[in-house]
Amino acid sequence: MQTSLVYQPESVSEYAIGDLMATPTQAPLPGSSLDLTFQVFEGSSMQIQVNYRSDLFDANTIASLSERFVDVLRRGTSRGDAPITAGHNSLPELKEGESLAGPERGDLLDLNLVDEIAGVVSRHADAPALLCMGELLTYAELDTSSQAVSAALTAAGVGTGDVVGLSLEPGIALVVAIVATVRMGAVYLCLDTAAPAERNAWLSRDARCSILVSHKDDTAPNDWSSLDYERLTPVEESSQWAAAGAPAAKQPAYVVYTSGSTGHPKGVVITHDGLCNWALGMGAAMDIGTATNIAQLATTSFDVMSAEVWMALLNGAQLSVVPRQERRGARVISAALRRDAVTLYMGTPGPLAVIEPEDVPLITQLVLGGDALQDALVEKWLPHADVGQVYGASEGSISSTIGVLGADSPSNLAGRPLPNTDIYLLSESMQPVPQGEVGEIYIGGVGVGQEYLGRPALTAESFVPNPFTDRRGHRLYRTRDLGRITPNGELEFVGRCDDMVKIHGVRVEPAEVETAISSVEGVAECSVVADKDKHGASLLRAYVRASTAAPADEALLRSQLRKVLPESMIPRTITYVDAFPLTTNGKVDRRKLLEIDPPQVERGNREAMSEAMSIVADTWEDVLGISPISVSDNYFELGGDSLGATRIIARLEQNFAVQIDFSEFLRHATVHDLVSHIEGLRGVSPRPVPVPRPAGSDRVPLSYGQRRLWLADQVTPG
Structure with a gap:
């Protein structure tokens, strides 16, 4: 951005130019050759004129900038020896439009998952809670099943605050194990069974898991104890949820790992109260209740999976878990969502690009986030469903804002904060930026996570004291995202301060991928750069310098990476280079790397x-x-x-x-x-599969949709 400051000192009222007398006068500039110009005229009083490009700034932003400029001048005259960034008093004063605050909801504070789910069970015991491949559990049955797993965990020596690794396939068993873990005061860590075994073993060790719950005894590393889910003894009668004592609101509920700039993933610890506030706040924003049927499609190690689970269970809705074999391919996904009568999809926009609204007619609500949203996708779905876009970070309890998109909404609109949540737009010196100006997004409120597990230095760097309150313990999470506040008080996401990128909704630090590539034999140096494809989707490109003159084997390198990295972190392209281009500061010039054409390989005629x-x-x-x-x-x-x-x-x-x-x-x-x-x-068309008729009976089993209609009629006849 091109800016200038022009200072015009006080001059004489008249002066002669030969026989001509000249009188200085002040005239507005006819236009602005630069993006932003401040003209200061000295006289009996100081006058300031601002010229700006109207295609870059609106009048409200310029008014706010002008107020801040005058404020700096006033503080400079009173304390000339103080830094420009100083002087906002001990607590910086926030002007209107410099921050966003969600509704204050005292009823959503100091909650825990155990008490909240107990209330849902008492109110909706016979309502459907979980569905997967035709197996249905009511809330009462979920209560009984989770008590059985909780008792087994206790018998295995798991105590309050212990981390329990859950290495289970997507299904009812995983959700039951999650509920069982939190109800006994332990902390769950979900592991993706499809991820590389080496990675899951590393995560389990880093989180100090006390036990691993799995489908098989031999899935745990040799130095870990494991519990086979299938061998758990059912409990005949359900016990009360709070019988073992409900956990404290600030007690950890789960750990989720995100990509780390140091080369290794880092575990984010989320508390009970933050998760409860998020789930119930989203429930209010989206009007979620017993008539809502939420799909569980997210990868188990992704925090959106926890979002799907708790948004459903804490609001009395149904959670329909789509099994792994039905999560690939638009036709298969659509059939599963249609079969299970799903009404709400939450996740990244990518899958919806290949799903037609007509194929899933019962879906009336979309909650999208984690990846760039294309205007064409919004236009496709708006006639069929309400489209909400969320913004946030794993460190802020899943998401912090939600915006309902309309036909004319910008695709980067993130909306307003959820209850008991604050959003600040700050400068590099942590001073508020004027409304409309781009600043770094900081998240405050009850949803801010507890820490990075076992990383105190990194925690102190990212979870910082809140300078806008004198209440002890209040912290902000520094997202390193850039955004601005619109004139109507909504957040717009602009970009990143660093190299982190989201791929398929998963945060990826290129440094972590570089570490994995560098560990492969034959690699001397590498650099991983984020880029976008022609469709606007994010991807990674790797550039590698080999340590020997031997021919590069890209296929072998990829096979090695698949042993340690999940799919989202595998680079789209791998280009071998003789040397890396450098900037004048001696650092790798990532922009010039992207200009390098990948080698042309003879691929046939x-x-x-x-x-x-x-x-x-x-x-x-x-x-x-x-x-x-x-x-x-x-x-x-x-x-x-x-x-x-x-x-x-x-x-x-x-x-x-x-x-x-x-x-x-x-x-x-x-x-x-x-x-x-x-x-x-070709030429083969699928034949309809008849519903099996039980032997010796004139009745056929009800479909799930028919069971829902029957249940609704029992509650409200007619």
């Missing part, structure tokens, strides 16, 4: 492809941004991921009028093999 092969190859090229593609290229060795595969499957199903299972895509990951599979499917 496109002219020799059949029409079907060309269609598949063109689709891969469009999604991957790599050209040319040959018949022998492996999709995943080219840097492809599951979300991209979902997009490809949706387009090929439309082009070839076939249904492609995601598992078959995995087995046929080259153009040649995939086309062979498609040709085998």
Whole structure:
């Protein structure tokens, strides 16, 4: 931004130019050649004129900037030896539009998950709580089942404050284990069973898990005790939730790991009161109740999974868990959501890009976040559902704001804070920036997490004292995100202060990926840079300098990375370089790295492809941004991921009028093999599967939707 400050000192009232007498006068500039210009005229009083580009600033922002400028001048005349950033008193005074505060809800403070879920059980004991693959648990049955797991954990020696690792597949068992863990005062850590075993072992050790709950005895490392979920003894009668003593509001509820700039993940500790405030605040914002059916689709190690669970259970809604085998491919996902009568989807926007609203007609609410939202996606869904966009960080109890989008809303609109939540826009010196000006986003309120587990220095760096209150213990979380406050009092997300990027809604620090690549034999140096593809989706590009002159083996490097990194952290492209471009300060010039063209690899003759092969190859090229593609290229060795595969499957199903299972895509990951599979499917249409009729009976079992209608009629006849 180009700015200038022009100071015009007081001059004589008249002066002669030959025989001509000249009188100074003040005239407004006809326009602004720079982005922002302050003109100061000295006289009997000081006058300030501001010229600005109206396409960059609005009048409210300029008025606020002018007030701040005058404030600086006044403080400078009273304390000329003080720094410009000083002098806002012991507690900086916040002007209107310099911060956002959510509604004050005293009834949402000092809560714990145990008491809150107990209240839901007492009010809605017979209401459906969990559904997965036709298995349904009411809230009363959830109470009984979680008590059984809680008792088993206690018998295994788990105590208050211990961390329990949950290595379970998405399903009812995982949700029951989560509830059981918090009800006994322990802390849960969800591990993704599909993630590399080495990574899960590292997370378990770093979190100091006291026990690992899994589906098999042998999934725990040798130095860990494990509990086989299938061998738990059922409890005949449900006990009261608070029988063992409810945990304190500030007691930890769960640990979730996010990518770390130091090269290793860091565990965020979230407390009971922060999670309760978030879940009940979201429930009020989205009008969630017993008629709401929320899909559980997020990866188990992602904090959105906890969001789905507790937003449903604390508001008496139903949680429909989509099993892993039904989470790949638009057709399969749509069928699962339609079968389970889901009404609310929460997660990243990516999956909705390939799902048609007409295929999931009961979904009337979307809660989106974690990734860039495209205008076309909003336009597609607005006629069918209310679209809410949330903003926040794992360190702030999942999310801190929510905005309801309309047809004319900017796609980066993050809305207003949730109850008991504050948003501050601050400068580098932690001073408030004027309304409309870009500043770093700080999150305050009850949702601010407790710490980074076992990392006191990093905790002190990111969880800082709140300078806007004199109440002890109140802290702000520094997000390192940039934003601005709009004239109507809503938050807009602008970008990042650092290199962190979100891929498929998961925070990724390039430094952590660099550490993994550098540990591979044959790598001397590497740099990982965030970029975007032609569709606006974030991705990673890796640049590697080999330690030997041996030919680079990209496929081998990728196979090594898959052993230690989750899918979202695998770079889309890997380019080998002889040397890294440097800035004048001697640092790697990441912008120039992006200008390096990846090496052209001979990938065969496109002219020799059949029409079907060309269609598949063109689709891969469009999604991957790599050209040319040959018949022998492996999709995943080219840097492809599951979300991209979902997009490809949706387009090929439309082009070839076939249904492609995601598992078959995995087995046929080259153009040649995939086309062979498609040709085998052409002309084959799925047949309807009849509902099985029990032997010796004239009755057929009710579908789940029919059971819901029957239950509703029992509560309110007619």
